[in-house]
Amino acid sequence: MSEQRTGAQIMCEALIRDGVEVMFGYPGGAIMPFYYAMWEYRDQLRHVLVRHEQGGGHAAEGYARATGKLGVCIGTSGPGATNLVTAIADAMMDSTPMLAITGQVSSAVLGKDAFQETDITGITMPITKHNYLVKRVEDIAYVIKEAIHLATTGRPGPVLVDITKDAMQAKIVPNWNLKLHLPGYKPTTHGNSRQIREAIGLLSNAKKPLVMAGNGVQMSGGVAELRELAERTGIPVITTLHGIGAFPEDHPLSIGMPGMHGWVHVNRAIQECDVLLNIGGRFDDRVTGKASTFAPNAKIIHVDIDPSEIGKNVKVTVPIVGDARNVMQALLDELPAREELAALHGNASDWLEHIRDMQDKHQHKQQYLNRPDTSNLMPHDVYAALTRNLNARGPYRVVTDVGQHQMWAAQLIDWQHPRTHITSGGAGTMGFSVPAALGVAIAYPDETVWAICGDGGFQMMNQEMATIIQEGITNVKICVINNGYLGMVRQWQELFEQKRYSGTPLSGPNFAKLAEAYGWKGLTIERAEDVEAAIAEAYATDGPVLIDFRVEREVNVYPMVPQGVSIGEMIMETPNPA
Amino acid sequence: MNKHTIVALMQDRPGALNRAVSLFRRRGYNIESLAVGHTETEGISRMTLVVESADVEQVVKQLYRLVEVLKVSDVTSDPTVEREMVLVKIHAPADKRAEVVAVGEIFGAKIVDVGATTMVLEMTGTPSKVENFVDVIKPFGVKEMMRTGRIAMVRGARGHGAQSYDAAENGHLAEPLAALN
Ligand SMILES: Cc1ncc(C[n+]2csc(CCOP(=O)(O)OP(=O)(O)O)c2C)c(N)n1
Ligand SMILES: [Mg+2]
Numbered sequence A: 001m002s003e004q005r006t007g008a009q010i011m012c013e014a015l016i017r018d019g020v021e022v023m024f025g026y027p028g029g030a031i032m033p034f035y036y037a038m039w040e041y042r043d044q045l046r047h048v049l050v051r052h053e054q055g056g057g058h059a060a061e062g063y064a065r066a067t068g069k070l071g072v073c074i075g076t077s078g079p080g081a082t083n084l085v086t087a088i089a090d091a092m093m094d095s096t097p098m099l100a101i102t103g104q105v106s107s108a109v110l111g112k113d114a115f116q117e118t119d120i121t122g123i124t125m126p127i128t129k130h131n132y133l134v135k136r137v138e139d140i141a142y143v144i145k146e147a148i149h150l151a152t153t154g155r156p157g158p159v160l161v162d163i164t165k166d167a168m169q170a171k172i173v174p175n176w177n178l179k180l181h182l183p184g185y186k187p188t189t190h191g192n193s194r195q196i197r198e199a200i201g202l203l204s205n206a207k208k209p210l211v212m213a214g215n216g217v218q219m220s221g222g223v224a225e226l227r228e229l230a231e232r233t234g235i236p237v238i239t240t241l242h243g244i245g246a247f248p249e250d251h252p253l254s255i256g257m258p259g260m261h262g263w264v265h266v267n268r269a270i271q272e273c274d275v276l277l278n279i280g281g282r283f284d285d286r287v288t289g290k291a292s293t294f295a296p297n298a299k300i301i302h303v304d305i306d307p308s309e310i311g312k313n314v315k316v317t318v319p320i321v322g323d324a325r326n327v328m329q330a331l332l333d334e335l336p337a338r339e340e341l342a343a344l345h346g347n348a349s350d351w352l353e354h355i356r357d358m359q360d361k362h363q364h365k366q367q368y369l370n371r372p373d374t375s376n377l378m379p380h381d382v383y384a385a386l387t388r389n390l391n392a393r394g395p396y397r398v399v400t401d402v403g404q405h406q407m408w409a410a411q412l413i414d415w416q417h418p419r420t421h422i423t424s425g426g427a428g429t430m431g432f433s434v435p436a437a438l439g440v441a442i443a444y445p446d447e448t449v450w451a452i453c454g455d456g457g458f459q460m461m462n463q464e465m466a467t468i469i470q471e472g473i474t475n476v477k478i479c480v481i482n483n484g485y486l487g488m489v490r491q492w493q494e495l496f497e498q499k500r501y502s503g504t505p506l507s508g509p510n511f512a513k514l515a516e517a518y519g520w521k522g523l524t525i526e527r528a529e530d531v532e533a534a535i536a537e538a539y540a541t542d543g544p545v546l547i548d549f550r551v552e553r554e555v556n557v558y559p560m561v562p563q564g565v566s567i568g569e570m571i572m573e574t575p576n577p578a
Numbered sequence B: 001m002n003k004h005t006i007v008a009l010m011q012d013r014p015g016a017l018n019r020a021v022s023l024f025r026r027r028g029y030n031i032e033s034l035a036v037g038h039t040e041t042e043g044i045s046r047m048t049l050v051v052e053s054a055d056v057e058q059v060v061k062q063l064y065r066l067v068e069v070l071k072v073s074d075v076t077s078d079p080t081v082e083r084e085m086v087l088v089k090i091h092a093p094a095d096k097r098a099e100v101v102a103v104g105e106i107f108g109a110k111i112v113d114v115g116a117t118t119m120v121l122e123m124t125g126t127p128s129k130v131e132n133f134v135d136v137i138k139p140f141g142v143k144e145m146m147r148t149g150r151i152a153m154v155r156g157a158r159g160h161g162a163q164s165y166d167a168a169e170n171g172h173l174a175e176p177l178a179a180l181n
Helices: A007-017 A029-041 A053-067 A079-083 A085-093 A120-127 A137-152 A165-169 A193-204 A215-219 A223-233 A264-272 A324-334 A338-361 A365-369 A379-392 A404-412 A433-443 A455-461 A464-470 A487-496 A511-518 A528-540 B016-026 B057-065 B094-106 B127-140 B171-180
Strands: A022-025 A046-049 A071-075 A098-104 A130-134 A158-164 A209-213 A237-239 A254-256 A275-279 A299-304 A318-321 A396-400 A448-454 A476-482 A521-525 A545-550 B002-011 B030-038 B044-053 B069-074 B080-091 B110-114 B118-125 B142-147 B151-154
Touching: A007 A029, A007 A137, A007 A165, A022 A053, A022 A433, A029 A071, A029 A098, A029 A165, A046 A433, A046 A464, A053 A071, A053 A079, A053 A085, A053 A098, A053 A433, A053 A455, A053 A464, A071 A079, A079 A085, A079 A098, A079 A120, A085 A098, A085 A120, A085 A158, A098 A120, A098 A137, A098 A165, A120 A130, A120 A158, A120 B016, A130 A137, A137 A158, A137 A165, A158 A165, A193 A275, A193 A299, A193 A318, A193 A324, A193 A338, A209 A223, A209 A264, A209 A338, A215 A223, A215 A324, A223 A324, A223 A338, A237 A264, A254 A264, A254 A338, A264 A338, A275 A324, A299 A324, A365 A379, A365 A404, A379 A404, A379 A448, A379 A476, A379 A528, A396 A404, A396 A433, A404 A448, A404 A476, A404 A487, A433 A448, A433 A455, A433 A464, A433 A476, A448 A455, A455 A476, A464 A511, A476 A511, A511 A521, A511 A545, A521 A528, A528 A545, B002 B016, B002 B057, B002 B151, B016 B030, B016 B044, B016 B057, B044 B151, B057 B069, B080 B127, B094 B110, B094 B118, B094 B127, B118 B127, B127 B142
Parallel strands: A022 A046, A022 A071, A071 A098, A098 A158, A130 A158, A209 A237, A209 A275, A237 A254, A275 A299, A299 A318, A396 A448, A448 A476, A476 A545, A521 A545
Antiparallel strands: B002 B044, B002 B069, B030 B044, B080 B118, B080 B142, B080 B151, B110 B118
């Protein structure tokens, strides 16, 4: 018990004590003492060697978003640390609990431009919830404990711990009797009761109320509370990109996704509603469009654990700072009995009927899933087949990349279950999906993990296919929506820049052959009638499979709200050239 | 654009000041003056920052996000005592000294060094008084000048003390929330 330990051994033990089981990392000079110590703990602490530190960061994010637990990634000093930066920024934007551990040059040479020295705490200051430079072995156990606490509580986020090589090598008898001292960090987890009552008052008297479920619903584990809240009030529910999965889309009260590529009836409902209850969303500009015109008739109730989000983008009538789940529970506790809510139920059901009328009139999911009149393979054929298969074939997770294919996935798949839709939202980081799928597959080896990516994003991070093989992972299936373009950028060029396809046509290797080279099964699909069989083969194969869907090249994502415009003004189809 | 005076209490840890100041840099706000120092409680610093911007409310709220920050107030419209100090080395050959001493006296400045041809004056006062003093002393020929940046304290009982931060559970949220309503 009172034996001496190196700093590196203390790092391992501290992680194990806080429940860490998996780490995604890449070794190098400054972090070697940690790797040396890891060998002893390898039965408790699994290390996954990724092929690029950014992949390790996204894998940690995928793991965290799928499980709700902390994701851990590791890099060495200098380039190892800077390679983590994109994933750290991504985790910051999406409030993903992440611990990034980096090795640093020895304290004696710190600040002297030593080999592979980078000021990573300086670099990551604005993209971490907090970060630390640890120079003394005595501080390691405490800092790791505090870092994990910060990453996983309040509004979660990435925390970076940079530890000098000499601190990892030095020995002490560790003190595990650690008490956190964070006088400036006291997240408000329970909503103010006066505000809760005010919210109930607004909702009870609303004629056209809406609930908007954001990231915080699933982050807080409040899916059941959301459902109960919707059912007891009869209020229709919108799910944002990160709210997807918080409310089953086949529920009669689910109306779908808002925002730039949301549904027309959803955006119009927002513009018409009189009370909007936003739970755990931050009114991102991709949701609000031009913020000053957002929900002009609504009194807004905003529930967020981060007070600095409230009033940031839109004006709020009732601010409630607290954990989404706790606040929903408090709302449920305060909610009058059903008989007393008769007026609300009547209003809400008329309102829902009106929304459904709008939905029938304008484009919606079903129209998209019907084949357009062409013999070419359309992206929608792939989504229609996936949607049929996912819910029929047992547990799944879907990780999407960034671009058109991401928006189609959000729109067209029938989302039912929490934490099944995992994507890079706030940062929109291309390359996210393949490494994130690796992290998800490690968390859930018995589920089918689909990575849906574009030909652009796939070519940014596909090296992690080798990691998937080395780790013996069999449950990842990649679906490349291959349109030969950086499609989302091309769409903007088509619609707003007179088709100047500058820097967007994109070639690639034969993806199926590339997959085969990695030891995967690779399929190439060019005709609509072969889609179903390919997906069936992917399911039937006990091993990772990539399907390269060569789709019609210039298809756009609709509906669309042009940037900087009110969400009421949607484009539904490509305008005829004048 | 308005000038805002913001006072923040924070834990005295490496990087804390950097993080706080970065929130202003990120928006391209220019910090006009910044003073940081110890408080009556060990381990806690007080920062007084003057910034010119149309909207600091959001930054003030984001300051609370920083783990080390205990309390933040925009004291711009509060009754405050504000002080700044200046050290100024002026050209003062023997025949000019009496005149310099006389001007210094008007402003309550102290003479802290006398050289063969120079004098160093120390003056403390409200920022506008300091400004005034500098204007008057300039014609003598300023060789070097150093201003501390202002420090501010709210008058009366409504304090911003460092000793009470641990007692008030969640007290630090009361302020930004009240500002929202
Ligand atoms: C790292 C990164 N670089 C650039 C962008 C800008 N960007 C957004 S979508 C997109 C096109 C993505 O192309 P592809 O992966 O083929 O997907 P598609 O839109 O064609 O489905 C680009 C370049 C980004 N989001 N991330
Ligand atoms: Mg593409």
